[in-house]
Amino acid sequence: MEASLSERKELADKLGYAGDKGDSAAMNIWLHKALLKKLAENGVTIPADLLA
DSSP: OOOSHHHHHHHHHHHTOOSOTTOHHHHHHHHHHHHHHHHHHTTOOOOHHHHO
8 A cells, every 4th residue: 555645545534534634643643543453353463552
């Protein structure tokens, strides 16, 4: 996956982000947490402090 802003906005839409996509910093933080959660749901071991 490309790391461009348009790709991240598309991924945010797919994962259900409801915030302001114009605030890329907040969206990126949300995406990071959402991706870690999805990885954990699929068996990847993620340190608990990263899932908070």
